[in-house]
Amino acid sequence: MLGTIHQRVLLGLVTLAALAFANAEAGEGAEAAQAEMAYRSAPLWGGMHLKALDMSEHHRDIKVMVPLPTLPYGPALAYNHHQYEVRTPMTGVETGGGSRSLLAKLPFGLTLEAGQRLDRFGRRRDDFVGLSFTLTDKRVAPRHPASRSLGVDRGAPMPPHIDAERGLGGFWRIAGSVALLAVLAGGGGGGGSSSRAMADDAPSSGGDTDWQLVWQDGFDGTTLNAANWSATDSYGRENSIGACWGGGNNEAQCYTSRPQNVSVEGGNLVLTARVEDYTASGALGAETRAYTSGRVQTNGKRDFKYGRFEARIKLPTGDGVWPAFWMLPSAQAYGSWPYSGEIDIMENADGNASIGGAMHYNNPQSPSYSPIYQTRVTAAQPTQWNTYRVDWHPDEINWYLNDQRYFSVQKNSWRNGAHAVGTSDHAPFDQDFHLILNLAMGGNYTGGSINNSAFGTEGHKMLVDYVRVYQCGAGANACRSR
Secondary structure, three states, X not given: OOOOHHHHHHHHHHHHHHHHHHHHHHOOHHHHHOOOEEEEEEEXXXXXXXXXXXXXXXXXXXXXXXXXXXXXXXXEEEEEEEEEEEEOOOOOOEEEEEEEEEEEEXXXXXXXXXXXXXXXXXXXXXXXXXXXXXXXXXXXOOOOOEEEEEOOOOXXXXXXXXXXXXXXXXXXXXXXXXXXXXXXXXXXXXOOOHHHHHHHHOOOOOOHHHEEEEEEEOOOOOOOOOOOOEOOOOOOHHHHOOOOOOOOOOEOEEEOOOOOOEEEEOOEEEEEEEEEEEEEEEOOEEEEEEEEEOEEEOOOOOEEOOEEEEEEEEOOOOOOEEEEEEEEEOOOOOOOOOOXXXXXXXXXXXXXXXXXXXXXXXXXXXXXXXXXXXXXXXEOOOOOOEEEEEEEEOOEEEEEEOOEEEEEEEHHHHOOOOOOOOOOOOOOOOOOEEEEEEEEEEOOOOOOOOOHHHHOOOOEEEEEEEEEEEEEOOOOOOOOOO
């Protein structure tokens, strides 16, 4: 697809190298080299750095950085090459382009860049030159600050009198002038290590700095924000299943929206489970249970497809407590549970020194009810503050405890055959999901027994400091953390 011989060779070499890296890391042999793949930020040979590689049936995207020799006390220099092509699935029409540029790293985190924008055949379209810097806002998300590069517009043309057919020679004349200006301005260090430092320090496309905060709730007020959360069952099950329906796991609680069970205090969401006889009424009649508790969900208010989902939570302890932070599909596009999937970011039983992550779906090989559970448990101290997180990509879902990954599931493990309904190759985890926080009592996950004496006078409390959602500016299959 790429238009020139040197670009074809470059793409082939880097693709082979990236596949080798991906195979070595994933341990999946030829499966990792299927038609669709994404790889981000990999060192190759001779200091060359693969900044991005996306390949699918209709899209190719490659970004490579090559360090250049640097004079002592001069700036770190590097050559960037970017090429992409897109084929419209409906019409088969191909479009594409890219850029080539010279980067010079200056003091104070500034980067001087000059280059040319290219068409899909590698021919020069126009030139750009500019000074860029990285803007980081740690006030919003101190653990994962939102960062982005500003300054260079790779589509901004130079004056029209410049000959558009000047080609590569013109590029080096412009880039050479920029390099001279960078040297006169003073570089960020010299010697042979400067270019490598530049490649490592610059925000990598698809790295952690590309996660962009799109929504959060810090529970700073005195009441639950109704624009974000529902404290009553948002699925209407109290009218179709039972007034105290909490889930199909033999749970003992009746969820209520009362402040005794759902409150915002001291900068935290507080879900409280209590021992008390409580009667609720629904379309099927009244129902009485011996426990109450709280559950909130963002269904229909904050729904997301793909991204990073995290919360800082402190859990209670005692026989029978079952706190959870999890996700369900907002519209059951593939059918009722488990056909449309479930992602459990965190759940804990009895306050034990471990937490679990899980995904649920129906066996893709079976059109009948055949639920599949993929789970992993890791050691934790759940009664202390911890950050629980899932990074959800189209072809991979990763679970983290305090930024340490402990569980990973790849697409080929949940899509190992044609699904009974739907046509997407990523089903069922390709739809909008919403977030749920709840504190259940009893049920299958805990073994069912509940110790009433452990409630004390205040009940069991699950505290949530914040909930945050990020999405990747470089694409849903980018921003990989290990």
